[in-house]
Amino acid sequence: MTFVTDLLATVTRRSRQLIGWGPEETTRRSPADILQLADQLLSRRGEASGVALARDIISSYRALDAKGRTAVLGAVAERFAADHDKLQAAIADYQADPTAAATAQLHVAAEPRRQELVRRLNLAPGGTLSLVRLREDLLARLPDHPELKVLDSDLVHLFSSWFNRGFLVVRRIDWSTPANILEKIIRYEAVHAIRDWDDLRRRLQPEDRRCYAFFHPQLDDEPLIFVEVALTTEIPGAIGPLIAEGGMPVAADEARVAVFYSISNCQDGLAGISFGSFLIKQVVEELKRELPKLATFVTLSPVPGFARWLKQEREAEPSELAAEDREALQLLDKPDWRANTLAAEWVDRVLARAAARYFVAAKSPGGRPLDPVARFHLGNGARLERINPGADLSASGLRQSHGVMVNYLYDLPRIEENHEAYAERRAVVTSAAVKKLAASKS
Amino acid sequence: MTFVTDLLATVTRRSRQLIGWGPEETTRRSPADILQLADQLLSRRGEASGVALARDIISSYRALDAKGRTAVLGAVAERFAADHDKLQAAIADYQADPTAAATAQLHVAAEPRRQELVRRLNLAPGGTLSLVRLREDLLARLPDHPELKVLDSDLVHLFSSWFNRGFLVVRRIDWSTPANILEKIIRYEAVHAIRDWDDLRRRLQPEDRRCYAFFHPQLDDEPLIFVEVALTTEIPGAIGPLIAEGGMPVAADEARVAVFYSISNCQDGLAGISFGSFLIKQVVEELKRELPKLATFVTLSPVPGFARWLKQEREAEPSELAAEDREALQLLDKPDWRANTLAAEWVDRVLARAAARYFVAAKSPGGRPLDPVARFHLGNGARLERINPGADLSASGLRQSHGVMVNYLYDLPRIEENHEAYAERRAVVTSAAVKKLAASKS
């Protein structure tokens, strides 16, 4: 193993070199100059000069201000489309005689020249990370610049191939992980913020905690996505106790449940390139191997779209909510409604039923569940297992879902089947309990 | 570095698993069954089952006999072309309104479905190596089965992307390299055969010897290409002394010349995917760093097409050869012509001139040099430096080039320029001496 391990280090080492580049090494260039370099890069046949050109383009782009970057992105999207004359000719040839060769020719002619440009930029040291960062820029501009959409498609197409699963590596993150990586875990945690190094340590060091991340050889020390896990004896119904200070850890050996309580994507520039499903499945397998007594793998997940949907339904006619339930939910409009324990219990019961309806009935125009987290886990083949009202009493938890969280269950033998059901029929797979709840009346 | 190194090991480890698969784990399937699995693989959306299918297809294919493999390759080439109805529709849409979106659609529709199939097969553990081996099968059948050409194009297209230079790693091969890799060096040496482990040691261990190979993370312990280097004080004019037993090694510190005396491609299935140029350039840089006193980087290369060309020219009318030279060359027809030292010297002078003509004048129909080794080095930006008659007196050396070998010079500051000259104008860059020789009369 060591021979290959060792040689792999070189891949990485090379890709580091660009990362530390600073303004002093960069010639300042105008967007027009950069585009001219891109022209050269596409036309040159010498690969050695290609690497130098790619490096120059990338570092010049990074030295631009926001306006300059927008200009470059727009010009690339426009200028490097497929050559329409060549394409028309290829179509004519194909229609004259639709041979395999003519089809291949047509395929080549229809490819936007942007893709070849991006492929050549990728040869620069650190090129892949630079292109991921460039897509961050692009995505931020997309709402105001729909003309960038075509370039985004090109990037997605190429990223999907470069970040193919064969190169993703899951790594346990623990307290002996290098600090420069841990610092990114703190920064990228998107679900339950990590306050400082002590808070981080609480999530990594106790024997009932695990954290795993995906890495890619050309992205070095940059995690792509990570998941935080708590080992427990029961399926948890609230997030507070899981991330609180103090508390005795469960002995790893006595744990029966692994709870995925936070999943964070790290690279905005990789939005839409999905790794989460593989990460969860690999982590499930890794945990099973390490702790064979673990029997249940669930998430404890937020329900980000619930409060918004509920607001609509409370006013809609007809509504998914029964009249009594709507009445009960008026309590939500009072500040501090949870202060009255009895009332809170009552409302929580109604919220649970409403949430069940939300998952089962609320659909996007395309017929998929409205809730993005539900789409992610159901798409992975998980089952909606349990609805937990009063599970997240933080300000953001109350705001987005009135405190409701849910558990999705990853039952390995059923994952494939659930996934197919969702992929083929958009089926929302739920436990009997959730089904019953959705069908219940007040 | 170690964190990333370590994680990279996993990539490799996973890809090893398929390699040891044997007949007992493989269900025997007919070509028809395999194609049905391929149909499923292309239509299924669940990725997890996809990996299992890919693995099944690959191992079933390997369990087939030669005839069965031919059948599968042919059927894949034919059945998984682009869908012509969809393609016609995309053409119609594009012609109605040639938007970027319509172009993109057309690009997708023109892609042979074979490419997606190959991409999915690549997800199997060990998939990449299996596909390289599959292309070996294909190339062996190509002369008799021209219908496989389209599948070959698909493989070349994908391999070019998977084996992009960013993932190739150069590694020194020496006497502390694992034996399973060294054994492949013995097996793959294509220029000057390595007889046994002692012969191998003579090429690796002395301080005036170096060997470097390219590896790829998904191909594990399989070298892609390697180069053997001798450090000398002068540009050598003959191969014998370089690979003979005994002889005092030159102290590395006193060497001024690095001689690339053997370059071997290892993977038939990667024919046409070129790495040699990068390998040589990286090795030049590595050697310069290690031994700053090295001033000259040359090859000592065979001239495989010379004897055949010479035979033709001796009979052709008009001929590149002067009449006197043709007369002198009649000596070549006598067995043991080299036994007479004086005659051999005379013939060698004539051979040198003829060889110079061969390089300068003998062209393929496409206008490139006839000699394949010349095409390789000139294409890399090297310069034809010197012609050495009597340089390889082995049976094969006499047979293919009457003993002539040549030096190509890698002069880093000129490489790019030479390469462009060759790429753009098919210019054969030679030293003044070779130029003069080519122009000389007897």
Place this chain on the structure above:
Amino acid sequence: MTFVTDLLATVTRRSRQLIGWGPEETTRRSPADILQLADQLLSRRGEASGVALARDIISSYRALDAKGRTAVLGAVAERFAADHDKLQAAIADYQADPTAAATAQLHVAAEPRRQELVRRLNLAPGGTLSLVRLREDLLARLPDHPELKVLDSDLVHLFSSWFNRGFLVVRRIDWSTPANILEKIIRYEAVHAIRDWDDLRRRLQPEDRRCYAFFHPQLDDEPLIFVEVALTTEIPGAIGPLIAEGGMPVAADEARVAVFYSISNCQDGLAGISFGSFLIKQVVEELKRELPKLATFVTLSPVPGFARWLKQEREAEPSELAAEDREALQLLDKPDWRANTLAAEWVDRVLARAAARYFVAAKSPGGRPLDPVARFHLGNGARLERINPGADLSASGLRQSHGVMVNYLYDLPRIEENHEAYAERRAVVTSAAVKKLAASKS
């Protein structure tokens, strides 16, 4: 390299196992029981049972309370001395016939059995670290329990051999070092406290900072000693600017001076086993290799014994201080004496002269310099280069040395000579400037 590297990992892995041992795995034993186990360990010949016994003794010892540990240490010191009867016999044999064999016999007989006991305890997994921790216990008790001195000598003797320099490895500590090691750097910093992770980052990440530590394979992730370095353009005369927040880092390439501004021993249990000298020399060599333009290697060091000595001298008769100087120094007795800039300047001049006298004249009973930091650096072959009054205005700096700090210069070509001068003649090697200062009158 990788083969050996890999195998070395095993050494370490094994030694980890004991470290995580907790109370639940430990049988509680009385001191008397532990001593009985020690008896067995010394008498048994089977090594396998020896390891188990050693492990049992070590973990039982650690489970004891303070009183129990004192009892065990005392009993070990007393009970496992050399056997006096055997020793007398060996003396008799030797005196009868002083052969080499008789001498060897005498040597064996005079060895305290404690040493063999400690050697056998060291075979337990994690044994070395446990014994280092045991010596911490011992050193804390030594002032009240002089009878433990003999056991301490045994430990020092064995530690000196186990921690021989051949096994110490210097490692750069930076921001990509594992967090569990960085956390120890924070904890063990003994000179200028590191407040938190951000403060740590400021000492590791800027390009003008370096940190190096010594590690030992059997002590795992425990640094033994570390040194913090700042790269500067001039020899610094004050600590404040070096460790302040903000400030532009010096480009590594422009640095000419490397300043060792903090050296911390990490393991109390290794007190008196000296590594600092080697660490500094290795770091000097490493820095020279990395940054050949570095020309000067100095410390910026505290003067911990100065204030105490000065207090004595101000009252002594005769005194090293001139009468005027004594008068000037009365200002020191006023609170906030540094607030008056003019007065502070005057006092600083006097303090500098007094400090020069302190280094040159103040000696321990053994004739060595009174200042412990001076003993360390002069013993390493450094030269006292410059005296900087007003260099450390922190509370502790004012308390221990009225703000004076000094630079010791590590001039590699002179180190050996300086060291010998100090070792042989107790010579205090100083710069001409310090010499002049010491000889000056007010």
Place this chain on the structure above:
Amino acid sequence: MTFVTDLLATVTRRSRQLIGWGPEETTRRSPADILQLADQLLSRRGEASGVALARDIISSYRALDAKGRTAVLGAVAERFAADHDKLQAAIADYQADPTAAATAQLHVAAEPRRQELVRRLNLAPGGTLSLVRLREDLLARLPDHPELKVLDSDLVHLFSSWFNRGFLVVRRIDWSTPANILEKIIRYEAVHAIRDWDDLRRRLQPEDRRCYAFFHPQLDDEPLIFVEVALTTEIPGAIGPLIAEGGMPVAADEARVAVFYSISNCQDGLAGISFGSFLIKQVVEELKRELPKLATFVTLSPVPGFARWLKQEREAEPSELAAEDREALQLLDKPDWRANTLAAEWVDRVLARAAARYFVAAKSPGGRPLDPVARFHLGNGARLERINPGADLSASGLRQSHGVMVNYLYDLPRIEENHEAYAERRAVVTSAAVKKLAASKS
């Protein structure tokens, strides 16, 4: 793990530097000069110059011819004894007042100065390996130079501490092990010679073969001892089939028996420093972990002292052999006695009984078994399990034991007990079958 692994590599790297030293870097020195350097090395206090001196001494010693080395060894043995005056004084002090301090003083005074010299030589890069090689020289001279015995004792004493088990690492040797290590396996195999690389591959690559070696960090790529293992379904009774070419390997999964069929010490200079016992136990544990179905761990061992003993007994009066047996054994004196199958069977039965007697009854003057291999395995806690006549029909097998080999059984739960029985009472633990055989009459 990787952090520490990485740092450990440095230990090794440093120790490599001396290994490649050649004559050109070495000043030629006379034995007298070398001894003078040794004097300096002992008297100097500066450690830095110490390393240079140690390196000089070691390389000068290696440049000496055989006679020069003998002179240096002899002079070191003689000159650097303990200082008898100091020792007498220490004795006097001790006898006046036998305090712990006086004992310690005596211990120090009785230590030969050779030990300190060897400790300081060990600080040279590559020092440990050089001292191991020096002891090779010494052992070769010992028969003719008994005065070197004292120096040998010093080396053994120090080697025992340097090669303590905590630093020995077991590593599997297989076909992916670096060639420079494999080449040493070929060279050092002492029991059943490995003919060439193909023969080596047959012992490493099939799935029913294993090989493990011990390494030490300061000895780099030098194995200390290795063991070759065959996995079988039954306890084997002959060596031929185990090491023959061809033959189907047993599937690892179906193996029930692990046979240690060859154990080779690699370093003559470490004779008497025993690692074999630990190696076997660690390998047993490693195999059990990898292949839990393995139930039996045996050797197939030679009986090197049997033929010699048998020759004596056939002539001795009284004899361990019965009269009929002695008569039968006359057949041994005929050449080719095994050609007659019936006779060979008869003789083999008698040889088995005689061998059983040999193990049980033949003792060295110290009461231990005469057979050195028996001493090794019984000392490790193994049991003599079975006697196999006709097991090794090679020339050397017939010469040393008339073809008899034996199996020693490593039964982990009994090892400790067997070992103690042997260590305390010199008990030869045998199976019931061997016991019965030893007691049988013809």
